[in-house]
Amino acid sequence: MDLKLIIAIIASALTIIGFIPYLKDIFTKKTKPHLYTWLIWSITQITATVALLYGGGKFGSISLIVGTILVLFTLLLSFKYGTKNITKSDKIILALALLAIIVWWQLESPLLALFMVSAIDGVGYIPTIRKSFVDPWSETISFWAMMALVDLLAIASNDQYNLLTTTYITTIFVANIVIVSVCFFRRQIIQKRK
Template identity: 35%
Template sequence: MKESIAIVAALLAIAGNLPYLFDIIKGRVKPHPYTWFVWSIVSCIVFFGQVVKGAGWGALPTGASEIFTIIIFLFSLKYGFKGITRTDTIFLVVALLGLIPWILTKDPTISVIIAVGIDLVAFAPTLRKTWLKPTSETPILYGSNVLRHILALFSLQTYNIATMLHSIAMITANTAMTGIILARKK
């Protein structure tokens, strides 16, 4: 049963990310390169932390999403948001400095906690951009991420901080992002 839920969640990651990629190419959305750069690093850390701490099939949605996170980051370099501010750069530096304690720790749980903190800091430039330009994002990706992370929680083989924290944080952040997009577009 958990395997099936993990597969559905991974397919949801694909289904949520493919339209986003097409929207990037068509110029409908403008991903913030700083956010997607940090997310590509953090998602990799979280994925391996989940694997090491026994997430089992529950790590599959994170792995599937990580592939798209890297692709979206690469696309953001050409098609992404160009109005980067000093505040965005400060958030990038803070997020990257957060990698230092992660590198120094050998504990997967502490690594995931640090990575989730970095992930949330990295969300700030995209939240700022979307607040100012709500049409620069689409709610489909972020809404599907909420559902994907809920399913990922149900598909975990082992429940602990390392396996659960990222999904809980992403449910919260993606719900907020979806709400901002929908409320500000009106």
């Protein structure tokens, strides 16, 4: 069996394993996903997955496909269990995510669209980072850490390495590390104050 396929299967399994405590925490109302963040991520991750396939990522796209299904499920849950404090900037980010899809369709430029969705996805983390800064216990750190590991494995399982296959995954890797860091350090600071 191809090593890259094995890495892709491991990344996909870790994606599912990583989502289990996150979903459990949503159902127990410990974690409150931000509605617009997950809506933006649904749009951007679908676009990025298609771009990764288009760019020849092959096995690298497997964990993104699995992740996209789980992101869409989390989006649905965020309507009932999530945070809905939607700001003007959240609406702008959503509009930009939709614009990236139009750019791809109209200009037939998957790379430009991918740069847009990578930037938008990175900015799409801001509502969750903002929420986590205020309430660092409102997110499940193990989930975000697992997703950062999955991102590294997804890059390793790519069949080809180019801007189409690495840009998006690298962006979300960095953003996942930021959320882990914000939650971890803010928990330490708030705990010390008590």
